Amino acid sequence: MANTVIGSSIVIDGEISGDEDLVIQGTVKGKISLRESLFVEGSGVVEADIETQNVEIAGRVTGNIQATDKVELKADCRVVGDVKAPRILIADGASFKGNVDMDVKER
Amino acid sequence: MAAKDLVASGNTVIGPSILISGKLTGDEDLTVRGRVEGELSLTRTLIVEPSGVVKANVTVKNAVVSGVVVGNIQASESVELTHEGRMVGDIRAPRVIIVDGASFRGRVDMGELPPGRSLPERTTPRTQLRPTVRSLPAPPPRPAAATAARPSSAAAVASARKPGGMPGIVRGEPARTPPPVPPAPPVVAAGAKKKVVLKKKK
Numbered sequence: 001m002a003n004t005v006i007g008s009s010i011v012i013d014g015e016i017s018g019d020e021d022l023v024i025q026g027t028v029k030g031k032i033s034l035r036e037s038l039f040v041e042g043s044g045v046v047e048a049d050i051e052t053q054n055v056e057i058a059g060r061v062t063g064n065i066q067a068t069d070k071v072e073l074k075a076d077c078r079v080v081g082d083v084k085a086p087r088i089l090i091a092d093g094a095s096f097k098g099n100v101d102m103d104v105k106e107r
Numbered sequence: 108m109a110a111k112d113l114v115a116s117g118n119t120v121i122g123p124s125i126l127i128s129g130k131l132t133g134d135e136d137l138t139v140r141g142r143v144e145g146e147l148s149l150t151r152t153l154i155v156e157p158s159g160v161v162k163a164n165v166t167v168k169n170a171v172v173s174g175v176v177v178g179n180i181q182a183s184e185s186v187e188l189t190h191e192g193r194m195v196g197d198i199r200a201p202r203v204i205i206v207d208g209a210s211f212r213g214r215v216d217m218g219e220l221p222p223g224r225s226l227p228e229r230t231t232p233r234t235q236l237r238p239t240v241r242s243l244p245a246p247p248p249r250p251a252a253a254t255a256a257r258p259s260s261a262a263a264v265a266s267a268r269k270p271g272g273m274p275g276i277v278r279g280e281p282a283r284t285p286p287p288v289p290p291a292p293p294v295v296a297a298g299a300k301k302k303v304v305l306k307k308k309k
Contacts, residue, residue, distance in 0.1 A: 014129010
């Protein structure tokens with residue numbers, strides 16, 4: 001299955017929606033809503049509200065994150081915003097500022 | 108993730124189920140299999156694959172359209188519509204390639220033409236068509252308009268280029284059959300006269 005990749009020199013200002021995995025190496029501003037997984041890689045910069053199933057963040061994210069399954073903040077990531085998901089993982093070395101909500105009742 | 112990095116490096120792909128609406132800019136090749144709406148500008152090549160839909164004003168270096176593009180494309184190098192490509196909008200690029208099977212509606216602007224290359228090719232079919240038009244028993248105003256548009260081939264080509272430069276459009280012009288003028292007018296006129304007379308009497 002072909003993945004969607006936003007390359008490192010790409011800047012998107014607007015809205016991204018879809019039903020497949022999305023890998024961000026570049027910059028996205030606006031809003032992202034997916035029914036699959038979002039990967040923000042080390043070079044990725046996201047200034048957007050995110051709604052997905054899974055998120056893995058190794059880059060920078062500014063905005064609120066809402067996932068139906070899991071949010072993973074990897075080492076060296078920088079995240080500012082509120083995170084809401086049943087499962088939230090924050091690795092050693094991750095930088096994070098915001099609220100965490102793991103309320104399972106929501107599902 | 109590691110495998111993804113290897114596949115992905117330096118090339119952006121918009122997958123078939125993805126919709127991006129807004130502004131997209133970049134300095135690398137972009138392959139669109141999904142939808143992009145809004146504005147798109149790249150310093151490299153845009154590839155719209157058969158499943159891809161772009162509804163945007165596009166500014167790129169090269170564009171290869173195998174999917175659907177609605178909007179204007181401005182390319183600093185070339186625009187190619189492949190046999191699966193469908194496009195509505197204007198193209199502005201020094202090199203424009205439209206292959207057999209492609210569907211296109213809009214204007215093409217290739218900028219300044221290299222003199223003496225493309226002009227003679229276009230004049231030949233026009234001169235061949237000329238005798239067939241003259242042999243037709245056309246009403247008086249028609250040949251006057253036709254000859255006015257035809258004699259200076261350079262001017263005619265220039266004027267024909269503006270609406271799109273498609274040879275198909277030009278060829279369709281002389282094929283028009285003259286309308287069946289003679290029988291119709293007297294009947295209508297007679298009927299009209301009678302009615303008018305009756306009304307006046309009342």
